[in-house]
């Protein structure tokens with residue numbers, strides 16, 4: 001069963017980079033149009049949706065990890081300050097909520113400018129929350145070890 005932990009932890013570790021790349025891509029796409037006359041294209045829409053989906057995947061992996069450790073009666077983030085596990089879970093969920101709101105509100109916003117501004121605002125909020133949630137002292141890259 002320890003193998004399952006290593007597999008989930010490795011995927012959670014790697015998906016963090018997918019989240020960050022998708023977030024930066026969504027940010028670049030949305031700031032490109034703020035204050036300009038560009039049309040909000042399907043590529044811009046896709047960037048916002050991809051960022052949200054990567055966060056949803058990360059939350060699912062995190063919940064599985066958390067449940068697995070709980071079933072083994074092993075504390076998550078052993079050695080870190082005790083409140084960190086709740087900060088990590090809370091901030092991770094909040095980041096996913098911000099990205100989901102961003103995706104939904106961008107769809108509903110009327111006009112190109114409103115879409116670019118809405119996408120930029122929620123992507124910044126979500127990305128900053130992700131950066132605060134990440135335990136940066138843990139391995140930057142884990143490959144099934």
Ligand code: HEM
Nearest residue numbers: 013016058059062063065066076077078089092093138142
């Ligand atoms: C913004 C979303 C998230 C990001 C970017 C993120 C990132 C990370 C990273 C980089 C690690 C360390 C991986 C390693 O040591 O190789 C980690 C560990 C972990 N995360 Fe997340 N996480 C997120 C959300 C969540 C959520 C929502 C939960 C739970 C519901 C969660 C539960 C865990 C658990 C249980 C661990 C392992 C702790 C341990 O091994 O002691 N994460 N996370």
